[in-house]
Amino acid sequence: MRSEQESRILEEAVAQADSIAIAGHIRPDGDCVGACLGLYNYLQENFNASFEKEITVYMKDIPETFLFLKNSGKPIWEFEEEKQYDLFIVLDCSSGDRLGEAAKYFRSAKHTLCFDHHISNSGHFTEKLVLYPDYSSTCEVLFTCMCEEKISLSTAEALYLGIVHDTGVFKHSNTLEQTMCIAGKLLSKGVDSSKVIDGTFYEKTYIENQILGRCLMESMLLLEGKVILSYLNYKTMRLYNVDPSNLSGIIDQLRVTKGVEVAVFIYEVQPQNLKVSLRSNGKVDVSKTAVFFGGGGHREAAGYDVHGFMHDAINNLLVGLSHQLEEE
Ligand code: 5GP
Numbered sequence: 273m274r275s276e277q278e279s280r281i282l283e284e285a286v287a288q289a290d291s292i293a294i295a296g297h298i299r300p301d302g303d304c305v306g307a308c309l310g311l312y313n314y315l316q317e318n319f320n321a322s323f324e325k326e327i328t329v330y331m332k333d334i335p336e337t338f339l340f341l342k343n344s345g346k347p348i349w350e351f352e353e354e355k356q357y358d359l360f361i362v363l364d365c366s367s368g369d370r371l372g373e374a375a376k377y378f379r380s381a382k383h384t385l386c387f388d389h390h391i392s393n394s395g396h397f398t399e400k401l402v403l404y405p406d407y408s409s410t411c412e413v414l415f416t417c418m419c420e421e422k423i424s425l426s427t428a429e430a431l432y433l434g435i436v437h438d439t440g441v442f443k444h445s446n447t448l449e450q451t452m453c454i455a456g457k458l459l460s461k462g463v464d465s466s467k468v469i470d471g472t473f474y475e476k477t478y479i480e481n482q483i484l485g486r487c488l489m490e491s492m493l494l495l496e497g498k499v500i501l502s503y504l505n506y507k508t509m510r511l512y513n514v515d516p517s518n519l520s521g522i523i524d525q526l527r528v529t530k531g532v533e534v535a536v537f538i539y540e541v542q543p544q545n546l547k548v549s550l551r552s553n554g555k556v557d558v559s560k561t562a563v564f565f566g567g568g569g570h571r572e573a574a575g576y577d578v579h580g581f582m583h584d585a586i587n588n589l590l591v592g593l594s595h596q597l598e599e600e
């Protein structure tokens with residue numbers, strides 16, 4: 273399962289660097305947080321025994337439910353004027369502009385290395401890329417690049433969290449035999465599976481359940497019932513006092529609607545700053561739709577950001593989806 277060559281890529285890059293930055297995509301999800309903290313713990317525990325290296329994680333807005341992970345208080349989101357890292361490691365992120373403000377240090381770093389599983393990652397933006405588009409998660413990619421004996425419980429917990437989230441608790445089609453084997457190996461390190469799954473995936477606050485209910489109630493079936501769509505505007509988000517991390521289960525519930533090929537969920541992060549999430553039940557490749565609108569992702573889960581009015585975003589998207597549905 274573990275390729276010698278790949279574990280060397282990580283070890284060699286780290287050995288040659290005195291200062292290392294780690295970052296993932298903006299609005300980090302379970303896989304992104306798991307990968308960033310999993311790698312941070314792994315490097316600190318195995319390659320920095322006497323703290324001679326400076327290792328920094330850049331991450332903003334870590335969802336509260338992930339804060340049980342070791343070192344979840346370490347990530348920062350502060351940037352000095354002049355700073356150059358020997359090595360910048362990008363995780364779960366398929367383009368430089370999704371790094372947010374951290375892109376500044378990425379651009380000035382002496383060396384860059386990216387671990388990812390997004391099929392839309394062209395690799396042009398980074399010096400070295402370890403990309404496995406058929407792997408469930410970046411955490412699965414990282415596991416294969418790490419030395420299994422060097423993975424501690426705290427690293428295992430973070431990687432397990434990432435796999436759980438990107439596979440929708442081992443139910444999406446990206447869950448392969450290898451995914452389950454790796455999850456098993458992580459469990460053998462002592463991970464409390466129920467704590468991770470219930471505590472970070474299924475448990476909802478009262479308000480999260482209310483907003484889920486509202487989005488389901490207001491959802492629409494479109495394009496002859498092949499597309500289900502729901503959205504939340506900025507005003508409603510403020511009314512409930514929710515942020516993007518409170519909305520994570522909505523798209524999954526829309527997707528399991530019988531007869532539907534594509535599920536769409538759009539929310540307004542800031543006035544006229546929209547985030548579109550797409551899920552497919554297999555026939556439509558939603559990463560193509562997302563890439564067309566400037567985003568990316570996977571065949572069955574993708575997304576993009578768009579500026580403008582909600583109704584324009586919906587109209588434009590439906591044109592794209594109707595073409596794709598015709599092609600099938
Ligand atoms: P989600 O809908 O859960 O935010 O994202 C689904 C998948 O699409 C994830 O793998 C995520 O990384 C990817 N994705 C979502 N939004 C964007 C985006 O704006 N740009 C790119 N490149 N990928 C995105």
Ligand code: MN
Nearest residue numbers: 303364409410
């Ligand atoms: Mn991922």
